[in-house]
Amino acid sequence: MSWTVIRASLWQRRTSLAWYLGGLAFYSWLMVWYWPSIGGSQYKELVESLPPEMLKMFGGTVVSFGTIGGFFQIEYLGLMWMLIVLSAAFIYASRAFAGEIADGTMELTLAQPISRATLAVSRVAGLVIISAALSLTTFGTLQLFGAAYDVKIAAESLCQLIGLGALFILAGGGVCMLVSACVRGGGKAGGIAAGLFALMWASDIVANVSDVADFFGPVNLVSKWQPGVIMDGGSVEPATWWLYGIVALVSLVASVAIFTRRDAA
Amino acid sequence: MAGVIECAGLTKYYGKTRGVEGLTLEVPQGSVYGFLGPNGAGKTTTIRCLLGILRPTAGEARLLGQRVVLDGARLRARVGYVPGEIHLFEKETGRWHIDYVSRLRKAPPSAAQELVERLDFDPSRKVKELSKGNKQKLALILGLMHAPEVLILDEPTSGLDPLNQETVFHIIEERVKEGATVFLSSHVLSEVERVCDRVGIIREGRLAAEESVRDLLGKRLRELTVTFAEPVEPGFFEGVAGLTRLEQRGPETFSARVKGDHLDEVVKRLATKRVADLSIQHASLEEVFMEFYRSEDGGTALPADAGAEGGAEA
Numbered sequence A: 001m002s003w004t005v006i007r008a009s010l011w012q013r014r015t016s017l018a019w020y021l022g023g024l025a026f027y028s029w030l031m032v033w034y035w036p037s038i039g040g041s042q043y044k045e046l047v048e049s050l051p052p053e054m055l056k057m058f059g060g061t062v063v064s065f066g067t068i069g070g071f072f073q074i075e076y077l078g079l080m081w082m083l084i085v086l087s088a089a090f091i092y093a094s095r096a097f098a099g100e101i102a103d104g105t106m107e108l109t110l111a112q113p114i115s116r117a118t119l120a121v122s123r124v125a126g127l128v129i130i131s132a133a134l135s136l137t138t139f140g141t142l143q144l145f146g147a148a149y150d151v152k153i154a155a156e157s158l159c160q161l162i163g164l165g166a167l168f169i170l171a172g173g174g175v176c177m178l179v180s181a182c183v184r185g186g187g188k189a190g191g192i193a194a195g196l197f198a199l200m201w202a203s204d205i206v207a208n209v210s211d212v213a214d215f216f217g218p219v220n221l222v223s224k225w226q227p228g229v230i231m232d233g234g235s236v237e238p239a240t241w242w243l244y245g246i247v248a249l250v251s252l253v254a255s256v257a258i259f260t261r262r263d264a265a
Numbered sequence B: 001m002a003g004v005i006e007c008a009g010l011t012k013y014y015g016k017t018r019g020v021e022g023l024t025l026e027v028p029q030g031s032v033y034g035f036l037g038p039n040g041a042g043k044t045t046t047i048r049c050l051l052g053i054l055r056p057t058a059g060e061a062r063l064l065g066q067r068v069v070l071d072g073a074r075l076r077a078r079v080g081y082v083p084g085e086i087h088l089f090e091k092e093t094g095r096w097h098i099d100y101v102s103r104l105r106k107a108p109p110s111a112a113q114e115l116v117e118r119l120d121f122d123p124s125r126k127v128k129e130l131s132k133g134n135k136q137k138l139a140l141i142l143g144l145m146h147a148p149e150v151l152i153l154d155e156p157t158s159g160l161d162p163l164n165q166e167t168v169f170h171i172i173e174e175r176v177k178e179g180a181t182v183f184l185s186s187h188v189l190s191e192v193e194r195v196c197d198r199v200g201i202i203r204e205g206r207l208a209a210e211e212s213v214r215d216l217l218g219k220r221l222r223e224l225t226v227t228f229a230e231p232v233e234p235g236f237f238e239g240v241a242g243l244t245r246l247e248q249r250g251p252e253t254f255s256a257r258v259k260g261d262h263l264d265e266v267v268k269r270l271a272t273k274r275v276a277d278l279s280i281q282h283a284s285l286e287e288v289f290m291e292f293y294r295s296e297d298g299g300t301a302l303p304a305d306a307g308a309e310g311g312a313e314a
Helices: A003-012 A014-038 A041-048 A052-057 A068-077 A080-103 A105-110 A116-146 A155-182 A186-206 A227-231 A238-259 B043-050 B094-105 B112-118 B132-144 B162-177 B189-195 B213-217 B263-270 B285-293 B306-310
Strands: B005-014 B017-027 B032-036 B058-063 B079-082 B150-154 B181-185 B198-203 B206-212 B221-228 B243-248 B253-259 B275-282
Touching: A003 A014, A003 A080, A003 A116, A003 B094, A014 A068, A014 A080, A014 A116, A041 A068, A068 A080, A068 A227, A080 A105, A080 A116, A080 A155, A080 A186, A105 A116, A105 B094, A116 A155, A116 A238, A155 A186, A155 A227, A155 A238, B005 B043, B017 B043, B017 B058, B017 B198, B017 B206, B032 B043, B032 B189, B043 B058, B043 B150, B043 B181, B079 B132, B094 B132, B112 B132, B112 B162, B132 B150, B132 B162, B150 B162, B162 B181, B162 B189, B181 B189, B189 B213, B198 B213, B206 B213, B221 B263, B263 B275
Parallel strands: B032 B181, B032 B198, B079 B150, B150 B181
Antiparallel strands: B005 B017, B005 B058, B198 B206, B221 B253, B221 B275, B243 B253
């Protein structure tokens, strides 16, 4: 692993990362500020009047809508958060290999005495840092701002949320990085990965009315994302941790293996 | 094979598209090899195979006696590369690039400051603010600042003004004196004449010819355009040897190619009339090769040693 490559990779994305982290912090504040004025039974009545398909669109129906977890899952962490953090991870991951090869800057780095494996592992390390930062910013600011608006997350739940959130981003980013290691052009890599996740999301919604649409089955990363359950003091199934962990590990290891063997121009 | 830079039957296909095919060449230690060819001939593909950026479909590339592999990091510590198409990080400064490459090489850029001064480059400016020439200077600094044993230079003076071109030639000559081996891709005859010992031309992915610069200079080809002060009869150049592609462009104007050592004869014939304007330019090395090695049916007749060294028969 090369700290020079990690630092340079993150430095290249400094502007977009700053906006994403700042945006997440702002969104967290907005949601905790919003919760006391609309949350609770009033919100539950409003949400339950919606058709289940629409509820599914905004983050599933696993949680109780009258709770803090239900509110945050529907309004923030279910769909919008996924869009924000996955796009941040995809921007980094798509450029990590495919984008830099297409831009030609990969040639500058590969002309130096650094092995492909070291370069690839360092890019993966950058994604791990980004995943952790996005998750920590989201849930850390929820807790921080929440103190002023009576939104409290238990310490154990907070740790679970940060850990599972980071693992979810890493799995999503890992899938994009795998595509990035296989194709040429960052736009193509990001587009393919985004399309795959959009398909998972659509499959999750349509599966609510037709089991035939549930073609991702137990490996649908989107449908497994239920942070509201954890916010309400519960736990997600161990299978969720395993799923995100295995997808992240396999996709990242595969992306390193593929990059070390492919043409880089 | 015992050269510092070697290709043995090097072949690279992009799917069904040919990059290079059966390329065999050898560059001895301390020499400067000029590598020439038209766009799409396979020059950059060859260079990228030498650097381990591309994986050959067949054959092999060797640097400093070691086979080039995609993961050959240690080998690249001894190689400096200046690409033909400069791709840098647009938002970063020249200084950032110098620091980045130095950290990757885990070595201080021993010659960076000297190169910055000699090329009159401002490293504090962002790449996106730099002109083509200044980007070229930065690429040269990045490729040369660690005083590598092997220099792979793809059009190193492209975009530079004559003064800076001269500085680059001086630097290359100094590096060669210090023992460096140079692989230089170029289209400019004067540039190759100035620094190269041996020249190879690649055409359609194959080494079409290979020759020493000394032999090549004997075949020097020039583009001549002359305008006389008064109309001249079409047969004015009759009997002058070494003229090809003779064309009368008007009553007073002729253009032609002058081969090898026949310039003296041509000038003497010109002196028999009053000349209003005269232009004599060196043809590109590629044109020289094509002029001398084009067979009558339009194919390429190779010099005697090209078949053995060139792999054109593959």
